[in-house]
Amino acid sequence: MADCPVARSVDAVGDWWSLLIVRDAFDGSRRFGEFQRSLGVAKNILSARLKALTDNGILELAPAGAHNEYVLTAKGEALFPVIVALRQWGEAFSFAPGEPHSKLLDRRNGKPLKPLEIHAADGRRLTPADTEVHKLS
Amino acid sequence: MADCPVARSVDAVGDWWSLLIVRDAFDGSRRFGEFQRSLGVAKNILSARLKALTDNGILELAPAGAHNEYVLTAKGEALFPVIVALRQWGEAFSFAPGEPHSKLLDRRNGKPLKPLEIHAADGRRLTPADTEVHKLS
Numbered sequence: 001m002a003d004c005p006v007a008r009s010v011d012a013v014g015d016w017w018s019l020l021i022v023r024d025a026f027d028g029s030r031r032f033g034e035f036q037r038s039l040g041v042a043k044n045i046l047s048a049r050l051k052a053l054t055d056n057g058i059l060e061l062a063p064a065g066a067h068n069e070y071v072l073t074a075k076g077e078a079l080f081p082v083i084v085a086l087r088q089w090g091e092a093f094s095f096a097p098g099e100p101h102s103k104l105l106d107r108r109n110g111k112p113l114k115p116l117e118i119h120a121a122d123g124r125r126l127t128p129a130d131t132e133v134h135k136l137s
Numbered sequence: 138m139a140d141c142p143v144a145r146s147v148d149a150v151g152d153w154w155s156l157l158i159v160r161d162a163f164d165g166s167r168r169f170g171e172f173q174r175s176l177g178v179a180k181n182i183l184s185a186r187l188k189a190l191t192d193n194g195i196l197e198l199a200p201a202g203a204h205n206e207y208v209l210t211a212k213g214e215a216l217f218p219v220i221v222a223l224r225q226w227g228e229a230f231s232f233a234p235g236e237p238h239s240k241l242l243d244r245r246n247g248k249p250l251k252p253l254e255i256h257a258a259d260g261r262r263l264t265p266a267d268t269e270v271h272k273l274s
Contacts, residue, residue, distance in 0.1 A: 004239045005227025006160045006220060010153045012231055023143045027270045057230075075230050080265045081253040082226060083143060085218040090142030093194075093212050094149055102141045103271045106257045113263065114256040116218040121248045128217045131250065133164045134240045 003136045013079075014052045021049055022058065022076060023083050030062075030069040085116050140273045150216075151189045158186055159195065159213060160220050167199075167206040222253055 002008055013019055024038050036046055050070060053059040058076040062069045072079075087104055095101050104113060118126045139145055150156055161175045173183055187207060190196040195213040199206045209216075224241055232238050241250060255263045 003237065004160070005224045005231060007157060007227075008231035008238075009223040009227035010156060012227070013153070016147045016150070016153050019147060020144060023141070026265050027272075077265060078226055078229060081222040081255060082219065084255055085222045085253075086146040087142045089215055089219060090144075090146035090149070092215060094142060094145035100140065100273055101145075102273055104268050105271055106261075106263065107267055107269050108257070108261075109259075111258045113268065114258050114260070116222075116253060116255070118218060118221055118253070119251040120243045120245070121251050122246075123251070124243075124245075126243065126250065128163050128214060130244055131241050132244050134242055135164075136237055136239055 009082075012056050013058070014049065014056070018049045018053055019079075019083070019086070021046075021053060022072070022079055025059065025070065025072045025076065026080065026083060030064070030071060031067055032070075035070070081116065084113065088113075088115055146219075149193050150195070151186065151193070155186050155190055156216075156220070156223070158183075158190060159209070159216050162196065162207065162209045162213065163217065163220060167201070167208060168204055169207075172207070218253065221250065225250075225252055 002011070013022070020039060021035055024035055029035050029038060032043075032046070032050070035050070036043065039046065050059065053076075054061060054070070057073055058079070059070045060073050062071050084104065091101065105111060106113060118131075120126050120130075139148070150159070157176060158172055161172055166172050166175060169183070169187070172187070173180065176183065187196065190213075191198060191207070194210055195216070196207045197210050199208050221241065228238065242248060243250060255268075257263050257267075261267075
């Protein structure tokens with residue numbers, strides 16, 4: 001197993017594509033059909049990805065009438081900063097000026113969120129150059 | 138093209154695996170051989186991933202003596218919150234208590250960074266439930 005937490009996270013989520021399932025779960029999708037409509041993928045592929053996310057403790061199955069629903073676990077909810085970071089990066093670099101895109105908004109006032117910032121333990125704002133990785137070997 | 142910035146980011150990075158190249162670039166890797174030693178992958182696969190990251194404006198080639206070096210562009214540097222978010226999630230959920238792992242530290246004092254937080258434009262701390270996605274259609 002990798003000793004780098006980034007690598008383990010990559011393993012745990014499974015693949016990039018699965019992150020869009022997690023995004024949809026944050027957006028309120030719970031049923032197989034909802035994920036399928038949003039993602040437009042083959043049922044067998046979606047089933048496999050949902051199973052992997054469930055096996056890895058990111059989603060859990062909740063009985064709901066005749067259907068099962070998929071809900072984020074605490075571990076899954078903790079992926080929120082990953083989704084927000086990818087969203088803000090996409091907004092900054094993958095759209096032309098004025099090109100419309102979906103938006104993540106503050107429910108209280110409908111405003112976009114504050115851009116993510118990296119801070120030191122004492123609150124100083126950090127750039128990548130202010131940090132260093134300590135590897136085990 | 139997707140109208141969701143998360144989906145466009147996923148497209149732009151290419152795949153999960155490519156994110157480990159970006160991580161290594163933040164950690165100081167610049168040469169093909171450095172990425173290869175760190176990642177332990179076949180040369181042709183690494184070449185294709187480096188080319189895709191360069192084509193997508195995340196890395197750029199910089200001549201350095203007899204070799205080319207790969208350096209993060211501004212767009213690539215802006216992936217730092219994504220890497221930090223994945224690292225912190227991995228630290229929280231993918232290691233046993235006390236299990237050693239690589240660490241991202243503040244150069245000034247050697248301390249771990251502050252955990253990422255999601256804030257509203259006015260500074261309030263937000264949970265996923267405090268937010269909502271506005272889709273275009």
